[in-house]
Amino acid sequence: GAGVSQSPSNKVTEKGKDVELRCDPISGHTALYWYRQSLGQGLEFLIYFQGNSAPDKSGLPSDRFSAERTGGSVSTLTIQRTQQEDSAVYLCASSLDGGSSYEQYFGPGTRLTVT
């Protein structure tokens, strides 16, 4: 079956602009996660969605970051007024449910470059 897909694969934007990153999880997976990864670093948790429950936003670094998940499927991560320090690869993952979070399936990521 299809894996996790993300779009765009690359995004170059000017400082101060808003960007939207999209994630389409594996069909049937109720849990969805966003992470970001700076070059040569580990993954930094951003936000977690599980079904219709309130999302866990504890990893969002500032109020410029927000995310939504419509219809329990596709998710959009929005970064407002982008800064150079936002440059990173943004990875989306899904798992069957929250209890299976130990086994996550990752998309290819969106490489964001803020100039």
Added chain:
Amino acid sequence: GQSLEQPSEVTAVEGAIVQINCTYQTSGFYGLSWYQQHDGGAPTFLSYNGLDGLEETGRFSSFLSRSDSYGYLLLQELQMKDSASYFCAVRDAGRRALTFGSGTRLQVQP
């Protein structure tokens, strides 16, 4: 909060065995996962230890000791394609998402 420590880099030769260690500090520990990431690629799940002991999947094995807050990933019969970064990750009681270590870059040499 959580913290994980793993070596930043390991080098080994084809056919050898390599062990990548991971120590963690977390509250309400649930289990330890391992992920592989090739350069430019997405992380892929390798193994999970929810209980103490050894889990084996082909050439890869993973071990957990809860009492020592320690685990390792063992790669046997190394192949060039095993050159990648390996991340340990924990889930604790406070959060469903995983907390990842900073990764160990494995270089397999001919």
